[in-house]
Amino acid sequence: EAGVAQSPRYKIIEKRQSVAFWCNPISGHATLYWYQQILGQGPKLLIQFQNNGVVDDSQLPKDRFSAERLKGVDSTLKIQPAKLEDSAVYLCASSLDLLNEQFFGPGTRLTVL
Amino acid sequence: GNSVTQMEGPVTLSEEAFLTINCTYTATGYPSLFWYVQYPGEGLQLLLKATKADDKGSNKGFEATYRKETTSFHLEKGSVQVSDSAVYFCALSESRNNNDMRFGAGTRLTVKP
Numbered sequence: 001e002a003g004v005a006q007s008p009r010y011k012i013i014e015k016r017q018s019v020a021f022w023c024n025p026i027s028g029h030a031t032l033y034w035y036q037q038i039l040g041q042g043p044k045l046l047i048q049f050q051n052n053g054v055v056d057d058s059q060l061p062k063d064r065f066s067a068e069r070l071k072g073v074d075s076t077l078k079i080q081p082a083k084l085e086d087s088a089v090y091l092c093a094s095s096l097d098l099l100n101e102q103f104f105g106p107g108t109r110l111t112v113l
Numbered sequence: 114g115n116s117v118t119q120m121e122g123p124v125t126l127s128e129e130a131f132l133t134i135n136c137t138y139t140a141t142g143y144p145s146l147f148w149y150v151q152y153p154g155e156g157l158q159l160l161l162k163a164t165k166a167d168d169k170g171s172n173k174g175f176e177a178t179y180r181k182e183t184t185s186f187h188l189e190k191g192s193v194q195v196s197d198s199a200v201y202f203c204a205l206s207e208s209r210n211n212n213d214m215r216f217g218a219g220t221r222l223t224v225k226p
Contacts, residue, residue, distance in 0.1 A: 003156070004156065040219075041216075042204070042215075042216025043216050045212065045214055056212040091156065091157070093157075102159070102214075104157040104158070105156050107156060
């Protein structure tokens with residue numbers, strides 16, 4: 001069974017630029033999560049989808065971050081414009097449904113200069 | 114709010130040594146507790162979990178017991194191998210839909226032959 005796929009694996013941008021990350025969850029998984037993991041810290045949940053609906057986005061900085069999962073499968077996370085403090089690893093995870101184990105992708109490491 | 118504190122790393126051990134990684138938590142209710150592992154270049158994987166007091170989670174020779182009286186969930190392994198080298202994260206979740214998952218900062222373990 002293929003795992004959670006993310007791209008790109010690495011991205012370097014300058015502050016005030018825009019960036020987008022892509023996630024393809026495990027086939028059949030209804031729930032999708034985006035996490036931000038700053039160096040030296042544990043992952044922090046940004047947004048959680050159930051199919052194409054948002055379950056929780058309370059920790060998403062909505063002035064610059066946006067995410068969508070239009071067809072209930074793939075998802076994109078966008079930052080516009082980026083700040084230095086957005087440098088982190090962005091993790092995508094998926095689960096069969098809200099109550100089941102989360103499976104994580106390898107992450108996208110973002111460096112903002 | 115809910116939080117997890119785990120021992121700072123890095124931890125370096127020789128093969129076959131005994132491992133303990135301490136984890137304590139703060140929660141308002143009765144959370145489920147988790148240990149995740151992140152091997153180099155890979156995504157986080159669930160290692161073990163416990164959902165109620167006195168439960169013991171175990172997997173791959175690792176164990177952790179949910180201690181409500183000391184609010185702890187320490188990870189132990191009797192004899193570590195080089196292949197156990199990874200970053201270990203303690204986490205908790207109180208909600209049924211896992212949208213409040215809180216992770217510790219992670220502890221890097223290096224096992225030398």
